[in-house]
Amino acid sequence: MPNESCSPGPCGPGGPTAPGEARVVVLLPVYQPGRALLELIDDLRLTAPDVDVVVIDDGSDEPSADRVLHAARDRGCTLLRLRRNRGKGMALRVGFRYAAAHHPGQHVGLR
Secondary structure, three states, X not given: OOOOOOOOXXXXXXXXXXXXXXXXXXXXXXXXXXXXXXHHHHHHHHHOOOOEEEEEEEOOOOHHHHHHHHHHHHOOOEEEEEOXXXXXXXXXXXXXXXHHHHOOOOEEEEO
C-alpha cells in the first residue's frame, strides 16, 4: 500500500471544497522531479490561482528531488508520496483517491 503523506494545512490555496463550490484539482504525477515542476506550478498559479495542485511523488529517492518536492509544498501544493516507484498509473490512482476524498464531485485535470 502506498504511503500517502499530505502537506499540513488546507488542501491547496482555498482549503477543502465547500458543498456546492466548484473547484478544479490538477494532479501532477512525478518521479525524480526537477526545476521544470516548479516552473509548471508557478505558471499554473499565475494563470489559474484558484486551482488545487496535488503533486504525487512516485517514489523519488534523489536528494535534489526532495528539495523540489518541498519547494512545491511551500508553493501551496498538496504533496502525496509513494514509498517506492509504482508507475504513473498507481500515482494517478492515489491522486484520484485523494481528490475524491477531499473534493467530492469536482473536476480533476491531468498533466
